Amino acid sequence: MASPQQINNLQNSFQTAVNLGGSPGQVSTSPTQSFMSSIPRRMSVSKQTKALKPFSTGDIKILLLENVNETAVEIFNGQGYQVEYQKASLPEDELIEKIKDVHAVGIRSKTRLTEKVLKHAKNLVVIGCFCIGTNQVDLDYAAKMGVAVFNSPFSNSRSVAELIIAEIVSLARQLGDRSIELHTGTWNKVSNKCWEVRGKTLGIIGYGHIGAQLSVLAEAFGMHVLYYDVITIMALGTAKQVSTLDELLSKSDFVTCHVPATGETKNLLSAPQFAAMKDGSYVLNASRGTVIDIPALVQAIKSGKIAGTALDVYPNEPAKNGAGAFNDELNGWVSELVSLPNVILTPHIGGSTEEAQSAIGIEVATGLTKYINEGCSVGSVNFPEVALRGLDLDQENVVRVLYTHHNVPGVLKTVNNILSNHNIEKQFSDSQGEIAYLMTDISSVNQSDIKDIYDQLNATEYKISIRLLY
Ligand SMILES: NC(=O)C1=CN([C@@H]2O[C@H](COP(=O)(O)OP(=O)(O)OC[C@H]3O[C@@H](n4cnc5c(N)ncnc54)[C@H](O)[C@@H]3O)[C@@H](O)[C@H]2O)C=CC1
Ligand SMILES: O=C(O)CCC(=O)C(=O)O
Numbered sequence: 001m002a003s004p005q006q007i008n009n010l011q012n013s014f015q016t017a018v019n020l021g022g023s024p025g026q027v028s029t030s031p032t033q034s035f036m037s038s039i040p041r042r043m044s045v046s047k048q049t050k051a052l053k054p055f056s057t058g059d060i061k062i063l064l065l066e067n068v069n070e071t072a073v074e075i076f077n078g079q080g081y082q083v084e085y086q087k088a089s090l091p092e093d094e095l096i097e098k099i100k101d102v103h104a105v106g107i108r109s110k111t112r113l114t115e116k117v118l119k120h121a122k123n124l125v126v127i128g129c130f131c132i133g134t135n136q137v138d139l140d141y142a143a144k145m146g147v148a149v150f151n152s153p154f155s156n157s158r159s160v161a162e163l164i165i166a167e168i169v170s171l172a173r174q175l176g177d178r179s180i181e182l183h184t185g186t187w188n189k190v191s192n193k194c195w196e197v198r199g200k201t202l203g204i205i206g207y208g209h210i211g212a213q214l215s216v217l218a219e220a221f222g223m224h225v226l227y228y229d230v231i232t233i234m235a236l237g238t239a240k241q242v243s244t245l246d247e248l249l250s251k252s253d254f255v256t257c258h259v260p261a262t263g264e265t266k267n268l269l270s271a272p273q274f275a276a277m278k279d280g281s282y283v284l285n286a287s288r289g290t291v292i293d294i295p296a297l298v299q300a301i302k303s304g305k306i307a308g309t310a311l312d313v314y315p316n317e318p319a320k321n322g323a324g325a326f327n328d329e330l331n332g333w334v335s336e337l338v339s340l341p342n343v344i345l346t347p348h349i350g351g352s353t354e355e356a357q358s359a360i361g362i363e364v365a366t367g368l369t370k371y372i373n374e375g376c377s378v379g380s381v382n383f384p385e386v387a388l389r390g391l392d393l394d395q396e397n398v399v400r401v402l403y404t405h406h407n408v409p410g411v412l413k414t415v416n417n418i419l420s421n422h423n424i425e426k427q428f429s430d431s432q433g434e435i436a437y438l439m440t441d442i443s444s445v446n447q448s449d450i451k452d453i454y455d456q457l458n459a460t461e462y463k464i465s466i467r468l469l470y
Helices: 004-019 031-038 070-078 092-099 139-144 157-172 175-183 209-220 245-251 271-276 294-302 334-338 354-374 411-419 447-458
Strands: 061-064 082-085 104-107 126-129 148-150 201-205 224-228 254-257 281-285 306-311 343-345 399-406 423-432 435-443 463-469
Touching (some): 070 082, 070 354, 104 354, 126 354, 148 354, 157 175, 157 254, 157 281, 157 306, 157 343, 157 354, 201 209, 201 245, 209 224, 224 245, 271 294, 294 306, 334 343, 399 447, 411 423, 411 447, 447 463
Parallel strands (some): 061 082, 061 104, 104 126, 126 148, 254 281, 281 306, 306 343
Antiparallel strands (some): 399 435, 399 463, 423 435
16 A cells, blocks of 8 residues: 555655656656756756746636545645545536536546537536546547546556456466355365466557556566567567467467557457467456457357456446446346356456556646646647746746637737737647647736737637636
8 A cells, every 4th residue: 555655755756747847747757857856956957937827726626526536636625726526427417517617527437528528518628537548538529629638648557467467367276266165165176277377378469558567577477478569569578579469369378458449449359359269268358348349258258268257347337336236237248247167357446556546646637737727738648739838936927828729721820910919938839630739928918908818819710719827
């Protein structure tokens, strides 16, 4: 368990990154930043900058669903935002009601922010996915509304990799079954079809953050590692990339999936893929429930082709914890699956460790706060990444203009015409697909000018959203 001191340390390292103007995502990976963090303060190149705020931060309303970690709540409370906190996800109709007047929403993997839901979010500025996956959000639609989406790209990767290692050993030794038997009084000391994992081959589908981390752990156990990915990725240790999924399937004793939910990964493993696997091999999935065709997996286990499976994710998952929530009504195959031998089922807990959750809470809450208070979109998954250096502490009458617009010619000219009575201190624009995001600091702005600037920008043809910070 992470101690309060460890959580404090994590918070401090994120704060250091924020002060240095780096993306939170760089904190644990960038050697430069860890070097910078160790420089005594008097030598630090960072300087204090003026805090920009949207307006009264007490007006910022944040809806946090799905038991987002307390570290995030502390960060938002520290900013003076109004936080509404719920442990579960919400059914669509309640979500639509709640989302109507909030500026930010924080979710994990279950809340579906579809176009239908987002259409009602009139004040929404930013979405935080307190997890890795972002498939639960309509990212394109959010961008078209001018809403940036942030996630935590790797804070729970290690936790998932460790769970998979535990499950590989558990499947090889039929631990789930032995434990259930003994819980009900049955002593069943057997070695038939129980194996060491040393010398066996692990096939990893998707060699990203989790797949690569797992590769290192598996080799430390003496396993051979093969991986298949749609892009060429440098192998860690002595792992080998194979060029086809079939090659991986035919050579592996354990096959584990670590791909995102996309059209291409839907039913990536189905009847033909199970048929291509070694007799008596094992299947693991802690990515998304759509990646494995579970009825086909049930048949492959029944026929003896597959010797066991460990699943953490399902096509339909209950909205909240509770007895009886995982049933045939939710997924038609549940009773059949649970009756099979050597099947380990976990309730989407791959990333559910104290370490991962507190780090995710800090990382995503920091990203959201920087976007709300400064307009910085670095690290967003659906938005052009734009940031400007901070203002000097003594700078007066400066306004930061955040202008999201359709990516068409002539917009910059129109906007700069409107801003031309003021000095443009600095300006940065970037585009991604159909949308563009422009950030400008203007000086010599009287309070009385602000409404006029806003109204003029608001009337421009290609505007998607505007925010003014001062
Ligand atoms: N069970 C849990 O609690 C958790 C589940 N996840 C899931 O795991 C997934 C993977 O996470 P990361 O490793 O962080 O993602 P990542 O983005 O770092 O890596 C994914 C890899 O899959 C590859 N890929 C994409 N499509 C592919 C295909 N059709 N065939 C083969 N490879 C393909 C990509 O090129 C990439 O290398 C996430 O998208 C998320 O859905 C993530 C964290 C926790
Ligand atoms: O812990 C969660 O709620 C979701 C974990 C997950 O699936 C992810 O990070 O993508």
